Amino acid sequence: MILLENQTDTAIETAHLEPIAKALTDREIEVILTDDATIRELNREHRDKDKATDVLSFPLEGDLPGQPLGSLVISLDHVVQKAGELGHAPEEELALLFIHGLLHLLGYDHETDRGEMRAKEAELIRRFGLPESLIVRTEGGE
Structure with missing residues (x-):
């Protein structure tokens, strides 16, 4: 389950994040x-x-019953700007950043692994029907 807090005036659809979270x-x-x-x-x-x-x-450290996995903080300024630059929907950019952050919460680290995190990102991008161009970005080290 996702607990969402939007601290901005930017409205953005977030329902598509729940299936991604549930898959992981x-x-x-x-x-x-x-x-x-x-x-x-x-x-x-x-x-x-x-x-x-x-x-x-x-x-969050530990694995107590009912304990949250952790927190993600995402810049909607970045989401809107990058989506505009690359020509895809802000919701798709949000999904990419959510996937990236969630994998970090799960212990993946693209700075120290041997491509496992990038491969998992690519798999999830395909699985959830996100633009293939997002895979190129993750492989390029963006």
């Missing part, structure tokens, strides 16, 4: 949709990187 975990996931200024602040505070980013993942 039965644990609750908090999703916070925010703006570039807020995600920049979080990125600086938690990763020592003073710049806006697209998605941040905050996994």
